[in-house]
Amino acid sequence: MKITFPHLGNVYIAGKAFLEELGHEVVPPPTCSRRTLEIGIKNSPEMMCLPFKVFIGNYIESIEKGADTILITGSCGPCRFGLYSLMQRDIIRNMGYDVNFIVLDSFKEGFKDFKDNIAKIIGSASLVKFTKSVKLAMKLIKMTDDLTQLSNEVRAYAINKKEVNMIMDKFYEKAVLTYGAKELIDLIKSIEEELRNVKIDKYIKxxxxxxxxxxxxxxxxxxxxxxxxxxxxxxxxxxxxxxxxxxxxxxxxxxxxxxxxxxxxxxxxxxxxxxxxxxxxxxxxxxxxxxxxxxxxxxxxxxxxxxxxxxxxxxxxxxxxxxxxxxxxxxxxxxxxxxxxxxxxxxxxxxxxxxxxxxxxxxxx
Amino acid sequence: MDNFYLGIDVGSVSTNIVLIDEKNELIYKKYLRTQGKPIDIIKVGIEEVANKFGENRIQGVGTTGSGRHLASIILGADEVKNEITSHAVASLNVRPDVKTIIEIGGQDSKIIIIRDGIVVDFAMNTVCAAGTGSFLDRQALRLGVDISEFGDLALMSDNTVRIAGRCAVFAESDMIHKQQLGHNQKDIIKGLCQALVRNYLSNVGKGKDIKPPIMFQGGVAANKGIRKAFENELGEEIIVPENFDVMGAIGAAILGKEKSKSQGYTNFKGLDIYKKDYNVKGFECEGCSNLCEVLEIKENENTLARYGDKCGKWSF
Missing domain, CATH: 3.40.50.11900 (Rossmann fold)
Structure with missing residues (x-):
């Protein structure tokens, strides 16, 4: 099972490490690009909202890289996101791709589905390991978010704004190459160090x-x-x-x-x-x-x-x-x-x- | 001898060049059609300035409009400002108490709300061109009327034809339909003016607190029919400033003047730039799947600037 998921800001970084900790092989979607969007536009209903189209592009680009299972969250919130998982499954299947969809709905929508889907993600790992990994994932998400916010703060004061952009680009580039949580945490720490060393003009208000x-x-x-x-x-x-x-x-x-x-x-x-x-x-x-x-x-x-x-x-x-x-x-x-x-x-x-x-x-x- | 300050507004349809003096009075203005060749047009304009004024007395430069960055690269601008701020600055220079600015240009329209001399709110049209200058140009052509007579013809009508103005394509087919029904030309033109104004107010002006004094500027302000339609719809007097067609450029010149004074020098490269050759080369970067279109501008053999890439690999 090679798992992929749609892009949602920087979640892919923590998501990848989380699934890897559980022993899965992960194919993170390539960074969203014009091509991603073009694939999405071509294969989505025209009046559908933009995230839907980008998601479709993400799936296809991941499938091209070998993914065979797509993990997304469902939603019964009264917005079209609730339709995503069902419509996207049909679209991807109609395009001729034979992939599995794991849709994580809230357990309120049916406890059995919830349990089965969680079981698929847990795989062969123990429940203790799973709980640990969830906690770890939360930590990683927080760390990447904090890093992004730090870059925003540094950029506002930086003398050379491009320097900050380049550090962050390097982070995104390297993050997909790491394996598991430890490597990622080390990377985040080294990037944080670099950001803190960017020359700033403290008189900027x-x-x-x-x-x-x-x-x-x-x-x-x-x-x-x-x-x-x-x-x-x-x-x-x-x-x-x-x-x-x-x-x-x-x-x-x-x-x-x-x-x-x-x-x-x-x-x-x-x-x-x-x-x-x-x-x-x-x-x-x-x-x-x-x-x-x-x-x-x-x-x-x-x-x-x-x-x-x-x-x-x-x-x-x-x-x-x-x-x-x-x-x-x-x-x-x-x-x-x-x-x-x-x-x-x-x-x-x-x-x-x-x-x-x-x-x-x-x-x- | 007086110092001059240069302001350039490079828009999609027109490129406006102005010179102002120390008191922000207009010395010279030139309205040129951009015709998709902004660099050539800037050169034409600068050549005319050079021929008219001889030596270089320009002590500050400001650029605005969608081509403001390009113009700045070529001229060496002191201030590069967006259109909203430039228009507001120019209007406040004419009427310090202005509260609303309606600006309709070739391909975009905006509304700027000002209170106590400060921009507090603004809006620009997005992808729709209904109600802009290009649309009027096209309809004038279809009706076989010169665009300069358009407004006067509208004023002659006392019987309006209602035209659907929501969308440029529908407006056009509706107008043809009214023509086929036999309505006379001036009534249709008046209807078109009203449709444009309705469209503007329900699109760009939606939810905005439009209070007098209201100033109307941009190329379309030349059209008396539109001005009248605004007055009818809003029930207020509409002020069209003397230099309504180059307000953006005047604003840029004022901002350029302020900036060059505060920094104590100007970046202006001189009036000789029209003699130089500029080459723009575009290429698609294949470094990643974004396939950015990178542009490179060369002055004779020197590369002046490169831009258009997301990652910063090329630009400087």
């Missing part, structure tokens, strides 16, 4: 922008046009409202009560959205208010074209921006997104918030 919106577009750099890097290059300190760490913390580790961080967002969103509106719509609204409260200068909402929950959030965010007098910009991404227009908006938005900051300072002073 970076603007602080939170990235909010649909989880996939927030954490997958290929899809969001490397928004973290682009903002970092404009001396902006970026923080993401959703990361794999935050997701696992809320949905798995703190089950069934949810993490404190996410629950705070629900509370903050309450005056605007009381109930779940699907996907992360409610979290998006809560995150915007959260960033305002912790002193951020603005937020950027990113969503894939026609993502329903985020469209609800988008219209609500207009009122949030007005009520709190807080700059919020929405960027919609899909396969047609032109880079030039995207960059112009990012530049104009950072101009806007830095001018607003100056303006308010003058008035106070």
């Amino acid at each position: 970076p603007l602080k922008i939170g990235i909010i919106g649909e989880i996939y577009t927030i954490i997958e750099p290929f899809v969001n046009q490397e928004v973290e890097r682009k903002l970092g290059e404009l001396n902006v300190l970026v923080d993401k409202s959703l990361t794999p760490t935050k997701w696992f913390d809320h949905h798995v580790l703190s089950y069934p009560f949810g993490s404190k961080y996410e629950n705070t967002k629900f509370k903050l969103a309450k005056p605007y959205i009381e109930d779940m509106v699907g996907g992360h719509g409610r979290e998006t609204v809560g995150s915007a208010i959260y960033y305002k409260n912790i002193g951020y200068d603005g937020v950027i909402q990113i969503l894939p074209l026609n993502c329903m929950p985020e469209i609800v959030a988008k219209s609500v965010l207009k009122s949030v921006a007005r009520d709190l007098n807080f700059p919020i910009m929405t960027l919609v991404v899909d396969e047609m997104t032109g880079e030039a227009g995207f960059n112009t908006r990012l530049e104009a938005f950072t101009d806007l918030i830095s001018k607003r900051k100056e303006g308010s300072r003058i008035k106070i002073g």
Whole structure:
């Protein structure tokens, strides 16, 4: 069994090590590229959301490299992600590929399926080993997320921004070549060391922008046009409202009560959205208010074209921006997104918030 | 002798070149069609500046527009700014109390909301070209009307024909349909102006707090029919500044001036650049599956810049 899975930001790094610890052979999907997207577009329904198309591309590219089993999570959340596993299985099979799908649904959707699927992943490993590996995986996810965030922080202050990008590129390149957890941890530590040695200009006063919106577009750099890097290059300190760490913390580790961080967002969103509106719509609204409260200068909402929950959030965010007098910009991404227009908006938005900051300072002073 | 400051706005349809003086007064302006050859057009423009003013009195340069980085590489700009900021700066220079800027150019349209002299919100059209200059150009051609008479004809009509303006393709077929029904030309033109304005307000202007004074600029602001349609729809006076067609370039010049003053020198390479040969070579990098299209610009034999790659292997 050669397992693969779709890309979800940097999860593949920890995911690979986790499955390897359990004794599986893993074929991580090649880094998302134009080719990935082209394969996906060609074989997906046109009006389907962008992540779906990239996933299809990931599967095919992994199958080409020898993968025969695809591992994904299911979802019954009221958004189209719930359809992914079923539709994608049919599409891949109709394309003539004979591969297995392991769909990890919540056990609420049927305990037997859940048990069987977990058993497939556990394979010959013992339950103790499995529990250990899950804990290890969480640690690795947190480490990679922390590393990404460290790179964002360093980039905002770095004298040569390209240096940070090159260190991170090297990390991604080497991460797929490591085997198991230990090698990966060593790599993360050495990269962290390198990042800490990047020359910085401590007089830079970076603007602080939170990235909010649909989880996939927030954490997958290929899809969001490397928004973290682009903002970092404009001396902006970026923080993401959703990361794999935050997701696992809320949905798995703190089950069934949810993490404190996410629950705070629900509370903050309450005056605007009381109930779940699907996907992360409610979290998006809560995150915007959260960033305002912790002193951020603005937020950027990113969503894939026609993502329903985020469209609800988008219209609500207009009122949030007005009520709190807080700059919020929405960027919609899909396969047609032109880079030039995207960059112009990012530049104009950072101009806007830095001018607003100056303006308010003058008035106070 | 006075110092001048150069501003260039390299857009998809037009390239605008302006010179301003110390008081931000316009000294010279030139509106050129980009025609997909931005480098050649910049050279043409600079040559004209050189012939008209002789020696180089330019003490600062700013570039804007979608070709701002390219223009900066060739000219040596002090400030490279996005269109939103440039337009806002230029409008504030004309009317410090402006609250809303409507800008419609050849291929894009934007709205900029300003409060107390600070940009607080903005929006740009995305992939749709309905309601931009190129669309109007095309429809004028179809109606057999010169684009410069378009606005006046719209004002002559007192009976509007309603045209579906949601999408450029549908607007066109709807317009043909109305022609076949026998509606007269000026009524159709007025209908088209209104369709464009409706489309703008429900697309770009959606959810924006449009308050007077409202300024209307960009190439399309020359069209009186559109201006009138905006006034009817918004119920407010629409101000079209004197140099509505080159506001982006003026903004860039002002920003270039401020930057060169604060840094104490200019990066401008001089007016001789029009005599040089620029070669652009594109190639597809095959280092990974991204297949980035890398562009290389050469001035005579020197490589000025390389860009377009994601990883930074080529660019400098």
